[in-house]
Amino acid sequence: MENYRFITIGIGHYRFLPHLDGAEATFWSLQRFLRNDLGLSEKQALLFTDNTKLGQGKAIYPNRHNLLKSTSKVPNIIYFQGYGSHSNGQSYLLPIDADPQNLDNTALNLRSLLEKFEVSNNSPALLILDLISSEGSNPVSGQTLLEARQRGISLIVRFNQFQENLGELASALGDAFHYYQDALNLDLLEFFLRDRLDHREENPLIILSPNISSRQQALLPRKLNAPIPPLRIPQPRPVTLRPKPVALRSRPQPLGKPINFSFRDLPRSLKLGVIFLTIPLVLFAIALFTLRSSRKLAQSPSSPKPDQTIFEEAKIHLKRHQASDFIRAIGELRKISPQSPVYPEAQTRITFWSQTILEIAQGRAEVGNWQDAIAAAKLVPRDQSSIYAIAQQGIRDWQEKLTQLPDL
The missing domain is CATH 3.40.50.1460 (Rossmann fold)
Incomplete structure (x- = not known):
């Protein structure tokens, strides 16, 4: 630090x-x-x-x-x-x-x-x-x-x-x-x-x-926190224990005979109250069970993934930020239906990630890594016409530079 x-x-x-x-x-x-x-x-x-x-x-x-x-x-x-x-x-x-x-x-x-x-x-x-x-x-x-x-x-x-x-x-x-x-x-x-x-x-x-x-190296140092002052623990005062005589409790007396309870012994009005309280609880339990069952069915592997889930999973491919990762993520976004509300955003991302692939290729070419630059440029999707045209021109230029390299 x-x-x-x-x-x-x-x-x-x-x-x-x-x-x-x-x-x-x-x-x-x-x-x-x-x-x-x-x-x-x-x-x-x-x-x-x-x-x-x-x-x-x-x-x-x-x-x-x-x-x-x-x-x-x-x-x-x-x-x-x-x-x-x-x-x-x-x-x-x-x-x-x-x-x-x-x-x-x-x-x-x-x-x-x-x-x-x-x-x-x-x-x-x-x-x-x-x-x-x-x-x-x-x-x-x-x-x-x-x-x-x-x-x-x-x-x-x-x-x-x-x-x-x-x-x-x-x-x-x-x-x-x-x-x-x-x-x-x-x-x-x-x-x-x-x-x-x-x-x-x-x-x-x-x-x-x-x-x-x-x-993977951290760019910024860890925060320099202010030093924590030492915790002052007060010294305990000396305590003199003075035991007091405690009277022993007598053993509890056994209870009387166990109470026998039967639903039939309740008055008729109380029986109706118990029944009316029980019915809503049963209906609530049935509804809760039905809801959980429908959720499990919705999450089953056979059900199609929501478009938003596809969108989020596509980003997972971008951990290493390599050209192949971006083309994999683009492939995921192409699964989104044109009727989906996230379709316009997905198309914007496809264009953006295609441009990123081109920039990765250009960065490799800047340092003379022509072969890897060509490999990355070949991944630019054909339907991204303007970006694809630049990538194809770059491939031609870099292939020409490769032919000009002296034999070792």
């Missing part, structure tokens, strides 16, 4: 670039969660932003000097929202004073930033980038993504072509932190983000991890 470091960077008013209106309020909300709920200190939860009007607390000016100084110590998680750039084969994150004409000396080299992370089995290594490109192209190269994976660093990258989408990732991230808290891992976070964020082609979301174990 003492060595945990979470760095949040959100930049709005650049010196040499157009201003960005992001999610400053979200940054402060995230900071309050880290400080108040998790109990991180100021040195453990650092916030770099140029907008201090919305927050109550300490923020650091996000220029290059301050950012380089803060990242000299090993971070666990870095969240950056702002401009990114790619030039001369290098990927850069732009601090508030970055000059697009002199990136080497004024920007943060992303490859150098990756070297700051220390990967271990006990602490996460996660870089989250919410970017707008300063030149309109993809600011993070596939080589940089591959290097992050080789270093054991998990990576979440969202490219925003339009400024109005900037900050959606920060908002979703804050909600995931509040919902899962110290139980959050990359598996849960990926499912949460893909469910929340728009999946338009112009705003791709890439989530990469080096291995399966890193996906």
Whole structure:
């Protein structure tokens, strides 16, 4: 807990670039969660932003000097929202004073930033980038993504072509932190983000991890609760026992003869009362038995599953978030009848999960894993025409890249 470091960077008013209106309020909300709920200190939860009007607390000016100084110590998680750039084969994150004409000396080299992370089995290594490109192209190269994976660093990258989408990732991230808290891992976070964020082609979301174990690793430390003061137990006063003479009770006398009771001995009016009280109870028991029997029949294996049950069972397939899991879940949703009230939602989910399969394929292709990218893209359903067309084009491109690989 003492060595945990979470760095949040959100930049709005650049010196040499157009201003960005992001999610400053979200940054402060995230900071309050880290400080108040998790109990991180100021040195453990650092916030770099140029907008201090919305927050109550300490923020650091996000220029290059301050950012380089803060990242000299090993971070666990870095969240950056702002401009990114790619030039001369290098990927850069732009601090508030970055000059697009002199990136080497004024920007943060992303490859150098990756070297700051220390990967271990006990602490996460996660870089989250919410970017707008300063030149309109993809600011993070596939080589940089591959290097992050080789270093054991998990990576979440969202490219925003339009400024109005900037900050959606920060908002979703804050909600995931509040919902899962110290139980959050990359598996849960990926499912949460893909469910929340728009999946338009112009705003791709890439989530990469080096291995399966890193996906199960807790991203946030356990809450730092205030120490419980020691329980003070009052010392008992000395008690002097003074026994009092107790008179022995005599043995109980036996009762008289047992009472013989017969329904026939009751008066006629009381007999009628007992009968009238008994009839409703019998009818209630019969109705209860009939209700339970009908429920058992409704739950029998031969009865068809309700559409809502199918909908919920489809989500169970998504535990590992693999392309094959999503296509299995889509197969379950196709069992829902068009007359069902959940049919429109099921069709929306099918489109959403088809897009997710495509993004999994694109993420694999970004790191040069062409074969697995092709395998995932082939799973995109044919009836999702626009997504299917993109997947087929990707398959053709990646197959061509496979043929260009040198023989080993």
